[in-house]
Amino acid sequence: MKKIVPVNATLIPEHAERVFKGTIFDVYHWQQEMFDGSFETFEMLKRPDSVSIIAIHNKKLVIVREQQPGSEPWFGLPAGRHDHLEESELVAAQREMKEETGLTFKNWTLLSVGQPSGKLEWFDYIFLATELAAEDEQNLDAGEKIDVHYMTLEEVSRKHKEESMRFWPELLSGIKSLDELLALPKFKGKEIER
Numbered sequence: 001m002k003k004i005v006p007v008n009a010t011l012i013p014e015h016a017e018r019v020f021k022g023t024i025f026d027v028y029h030w031q032q033e034m035f036d037g038s039f040e041t042f043e044m045l046k047r048p049d050s051v052s053i054i055a056i057h058n059k060k061l062v063i064v065r066e067q068q069p070g071s072e073p074w075f076g077l078p079a080g081r082h083d084h085l086e087e088s089e090l091v092a093a094q095r096e097m098k099e100e101t102g103l104t105f106k107n108w109t110l111l112s113v114g115q116p117s118g119k120l121e122w123f124d125y126i127f128l129a130t131e132l133a134a135e136d137e138q139n140l141d142a143g144e145k146i147d148v149h150y151m152t153l154e155e156v157s158r159k160h161k162e163e164s165m166r167f168w169p170e171l172l173s174g175i176k177s178l179d180e181l182l183a184l185p186k187f188k189g190k191e192i193e194r
Helices: 088-099 154-165 178-182
Strands: 001-007 017-019 025-033 039-046 049-057 060-067 074-076 079-083 103-114 126-133 145-153 190-194
Touching: 001 103, 049 088, 049 103, 049 178, 060 088, 060 154, 074 154, 079 088, 088 103, 088 126, 088 145, 126 178, 145 154
Parallel strands: 049 126
Antiparallel strands: 001 190, 017 025, 025 039, 049 060, 049 079, 060 074, 060 145, 103 126
């Protein structure tokens, strides 16, 4: 399957061997030639990519208040893992949005793809969703409690400053208006086969 990653993404080499398969993280090793001609074992982790959705409805952002077992509740964007290999990142974002909020949107734009760590093959895809198409019931996992909230950009910015909303994308830090948010360009990276 093809996917878009940042131009400077660090990827696990194709010849690397998976030495551990975990529930979320896998460990890969490979022999890497050093500058003096010797070889050393290099290591990277891999995990499913994640998706986050900045959704706008009635001039407000869709924000979730989520709690999982063993954690305190937090505010953030609808988000989740891209853990169904047959799905594209867009389909994963649409699925997570519908599961967590019950909402379906018509228009989707990929705004950002980040790699949080160079030692981890994991990409975080941030989508902008606009024009509500349907409203349904949530379909939550057994380990999720999620309440849906609608907040203005100003309310969200204030809440982020007060509580440091969880998994908050850096690209929202400088946004002052919905028009500015809607004018963000589509992400352009490089396409790879994975």
